[in-house]
Amino acid sequence: MNNVTLTNIFRFFIFVLIQVFILKNIDLGEGVLNYLLFYIYPLFIILLPSKIPHVYLILLGFLIGISIDLFYNSYGIHASAAVFTAYIRPYVLSFLEPRGGYVSGEGLTKYRYGETWFLQYSAFLLVIHLLFLFSVEAFTFIYIKEILLRTFFSFMGSFLLVIIYIFLFNPKD
Amino acid sequence: MRGIIQFILRYNGFFLFLILEVICFFLIIRFNESQNRIYFSSANFFTGLAYDKYYNFKQYVNLSGVADSLAKENAIIYEQLERSKFNNKVLIDTALAKNIIQKYTYTPARVINNTTQLHNNYITLDRGAKHGIKPHSGVIGENGLVGIITNTSKYYSLAISLLHRQTKISVKIRRNNELGSLVWAGTDARFMSLEAVPNYVPIVEGDTIETSGYSSIFPEGLTIGLIDTFWINPGSSFYHIDVRLNNNLRNIQYTQIVRNLFQEEQMTLEEQGKNE
Structure with missing residues (x-):
């Protein structure tokens, strides 16, 4: 087991713990703030090494999603969004491919690919994840306005967490 | 064959996805209540819309635009009926300005989905929370009862049909005011069973069954059906009575949703009494 694998296993548990014991309990109150929810666990999918086989990527997405679901009592909701995010990741990556391409087996981090690229990439996947998540949660598009509001505000909150994590620890992988 | 396998391997990510x-x-539908309800009640946007479109077509064929306006008029007339009012007259003080006040309101609604062949049948109506429909309202048809509202969404509401195992309606026999409760055995959409009528009560075939008004849902005196056959099982102190329903629940189209404006008051009071 190499370093990258260990880092990711560690990150899996840390993110799940932060998500279900801290972020889940944040309640900012009434009004617009009601739409603001914090999600850190999508960062696990975002940071998984490049060129990881698509099948493993999707399975890992399912694994973290269903772990979150167990604590949120929302069987399948987070898992479906995480699976979708994992599925779409290679396409986002090829869309955003930098000039040098990706190096196999390395983390897709700010450390390796630079600030601009990482912020673009993580914002892209985060929005996709949140939009899918809230759509599945509502389960109907009658509440499209609420879904979009929730996606927008939660993206603001969650992206802030992503930035804090990346700039605080600046992980290599 | 080789080609198919290669195809699957090439897109294995997609298939796993x-x-x-x-x-x-x-999992979502199985374990999450609200999504489950949206999925199964068919009171959801897309299926509702589909049923709506289907119904619109059917309505056009039936030329029932005329009936639409009639339904509205019916609602107004129902509301003016005596059994929709609440007598507020107090004998001590007859100077009260308003002695008769509205107790029931009626909202016409179209049936957009309906089953009668299952053990537990549901009916979807095209009026919902936005039109002021609340759960625990009654649904009546031209010739009798239809069901009771259980869930509402923005534009649709879901009612348990009379043809549901959990339906239990408080009724009486018009001729002698004997009370009983009406349940469905789960087989024939034309008949329901009248229970809890003691065997010493004189009844005859053809007696009219109507609502008792004791539940907070339906007004008193709505005709439901006629006694079809009855017998006493040996050793039982109650009749077994089959009631033939006046209305045909299989082809019901227009309904009125009855709302008891005093329901909350009555239920709160009865709940208080039970808790003391």
Whole structure:
């Protein structure tokens, strides 16, 4: 087991713990703030090494999603969004491919690919994840306005967490 | 064959994705109540819309635009009926300005989905929370009862049909005011069973069954059906009575949703009494 694998296993548990014991309990109150929810666990999918086989990527997405679901009592909701995010990741990556391409087996981090690229990439996947998540949660598009509001505000909150994590620890992988 | 396998291997990510999403959605529908309700009640936007379109077509064929306005007029007339009013007259003080006040309101609604062949049948109506429909309202048809509202969404509401195992309606025999409760045995959409009528009460075939007004849902005196056959099982102190329903629940189209404006008051009071 190499370093990258260990880092990711560690990150899996840390993110799940932060998500279900801290972020889940944040309640900012009434009004617009009601739409603001914090999600850190999508960062696990975002940071998984490049060129990881698509099948493993999707399975890992399912694994973290269903772990979150167990604590949120929302069987399948987070898992479906995480699976979708994992599925779409290679396409986002090829869309955003930098000039040098990706190096196999390395983390897709700010450390390796630079600030601009990482912020673009993580914002892209985060929005996709949140939009899918809230759509599945509502389960109907009658509440499209609420879904979009929730996606927008939660993206603001969650992206802030992503930035804090990346700039605080600046992980290599 | 080789080609198919190669195809699957080439797109294995996609197939795994599909399989996992199907599992996820199965879990969502199986374990999450609100999504489950949206999925199964058919009171959801898309199926509702589909039923709506289907119905619109059917309505056009039936030229029932005329009936639409009639339904509205019916609602107004129902509301003016005596049994929709609450007598507020107090004998001590007859100077009260308003002695008769509105107790029941009626909202016409179209049936957009209906089953009668299952053990537990539901009816979807095209009026919902936005039109002021609340759960625990009654649904009546031209010739009798239809069901009771259980869930509402923005534009649709779901009612348990009379043809549901959990339906239990407080009724009486018009001729002698004997009380009983009407349930469905789960087999024939034309008949319901009248229970809890003691065997010493004189009844005859053809007696009219109507609502008792004791529940907070339906007004008193709505005709439901006629006694079809009855017998006493040996050793039982109650009749077994089959009631033939006046209305045909299989082809019901227009309904009125009855709302008891005093329901909350009555229920709160009865709840208080029970708790003391």
